[in-house]
Amino acid sequence: MRVSPLDWLDGELADLSDRCLLRQQAVREGPQRPAQITLDGRNLVNFGSNDYLGLAADELNEAVRESLGRAGWGSGASPLVTGRGSVHARLEEELAVFEGTEAALLFPSGFAANLATIPALADRSDVIFSDARNHASIIDGCRLSGATIVVYPHGDTTALRDLLTDAGGYRRRLLVTDTLFSMDGDLAPLPDLAELAEHHRAMLMVDEAHATGVFGEQGRGVCEHLGVEAGVHVRVGTLSKALGSIGGFVAGQRRLIDWLANRARAYVFSTATPETAAAAARRALQIVQQQPERRQRLLELAADLRSRLREQGWATGKSASQIVPVILGEARRTMEMTAELRCHGLLVPGIRPPSVPPDQSLLRISLCHGHTDEHVQRLLDALVASR
Numbered sequence: 001m002r003v004s005p006l007d008w009l010d011g012e013l014a015d016l017s018d019r020c021l022l023r024q025q026a027v028r029e030g031p032q033r034p035a036q037i038t039l040d041g042r043n044l045v046n047f048g049s050n051d052y053l054g055l056a057a058d059e060l061n062e063a064v065r066e067s068l069g070r071a072g073w074g075s076g077a078s079p080l081v082t083g084r085g086s087v088h089a090r091l092e093e094e095l096a097v098f099e100g101t102e103a104a105l106l107f108p109s110g111f112a113a114n115l116a117t118i119p120a121l122a123d124r125s126d127v128i129f130s131d132a133r134n135h136a137s138i139i140d141g142c143r144l145s146g147a148t149i150v151v152y153p154h155g156d157t158t159a160l161r162d163l164l165t166d167a168g169g170y171r172r173r174l175l176v177t178d179t180l181f182s183m184d185g186d187l188a189p190l191p192d193l194a195e196l197a198e199h200h201r202a203m204l205m206v207d208e209a210h211a212t213g214v215f216g217e218q219g220r221g222v223c224e225h226l227g228v229e230a231g232v233h234v235r236v237g238t239l240s241k242a243l244g245s246i247g248g249f250v251a252g253q254r255r256l257i258d259w260l261a262n263r264a265r266a267y268v269f270s271t272a273t274p275e276t277a278a279a280a281a282r283r284a285l286q287i288v289q290q291q292p293e294r295r296q297r298l299l300e301l302a303a304d305l306r307s308r309l310r311e312q313g314w315a316t317g318k319s320a321s322q323i324v325p326v327i328l329g330e331a332r333r334t335m336e337m338t339a340e341l342r343c344h345g346l347l348v349p350g351i352r353p354p355s356v357p358p359d360q361s362l363l364r365i366s367l368c369h370g371h372t373d374e375h376v377q378r379l380l381d382a383l384v385a386s387r
């Protein structure tokens with residue numbers, strides 16, 4: 001038998017499978033809507049999407065068609081060469097106005113925004129303080145930077161205070177956190193973090209990926225909701241979740257954006273997203289501003305779901321948002337529940353390591369505008385039946 005240098009993969013994949021950690025890729029037919037998704041030929045109510053405002057499938061199509069006719073599809077090159085079109089430029093201006101910052105910069109994705117921004121702000125001479133539950137793109141950005149990384153216990157500002165106090169010798173300090181944690185649905189203690197950042201002269205970088213369009217009176221996110229925007233130096237967001245399009249962005253001072261356009265490698269060395277994606281995001285941003293009732297209804301539905309799950313005795317952790325975990329612990333049990341719920345016609349993703357720590361596997365219920373009280377009732381009934 002021929003040996004290949006890739007033979008080790010068989011063992012690794014078998015090991016993942018034995019531990020119930022092997023991920024299988026489903027195929028979706030047609031668009032995903034909150035009320036319905038067709039996965040591997042089955043129609044399911046969709047509790048798995050980050051399309052929180054229900055914009056991705058239908059609401060942006062007209063803007064897309066109109067833009068496509070004028071701009072064509074591909075961008076051809078990096079934004080610094082030929083890739084940055086007038087629609088990109090308009091969206092950057094509008095994002096800055098929306099965020100109340102001097103400027104904004106578009107990235108190919110939210111992942112790329114974090115991966116590129118962190119190493120542009122900190123290097124070997126510096127130290128980064130990162131929440132233990134931060135998103136993979138933040139973790140990878142920290143590693144890539146070469147800075148000393150101090151991971152503080154999730155949301156623990158007392159521990160962070162001590163760690164900051166012990167780290168006086170570095171050139172620069174960067175404190176980075178998700179604002180709304182993507183698996184647990186809980187909020188970062190931003191007022192305390194902003195105060196600590198100020199006291200220790202640290203740059204404060206926040207990732208609003210799941211909160212843009214959902215939290216805050218104007219829909220700017222958790223920083224707006226908690227009144228800490230003035231204390232935040234670097235705001236990362238995505239166009240790919242509540243805004244229903246694709247791409248990431250950073251908003252902040254003009255000099256920050258100028259620096260990133262020069263030094264953020266995933267900006268400089270990656271092709272710009274299609275202008276049509278920016279056109280879709282512009283339309284989504286309008287909807288966020290014109291239809292606050294979408295986020296209000298969503299958060300009401302989420303509060304109702306959380307309290308009813310707790311009444312049924314499920315562990316929902318510290319969720320305070322449209323992301324509601326049902327924490328089950330074991331990966332195997334979690335995947336069995338996911339399969340059971342699927343038999344009830346419901347898509348509720350099971351989340352396992354490495355997305356969550358070992359023994360904290362969970363069902364991640366993601367509510368969207370477009371879910372009805374009946375959908376929520378079906379979910380609650382199915383959970384009880386699968387218990």
Ligand SMILES: *Cc1c(COP(=O)(O)O)cnc(C)c1O
Binds near residue numbers: 137
């Ligand atoms: C999804 C996510 C990202 C990545 O955004 P994409 O636009 O999907 O690449 C970044 N940060 C957090 C916290 C996320 O949940």
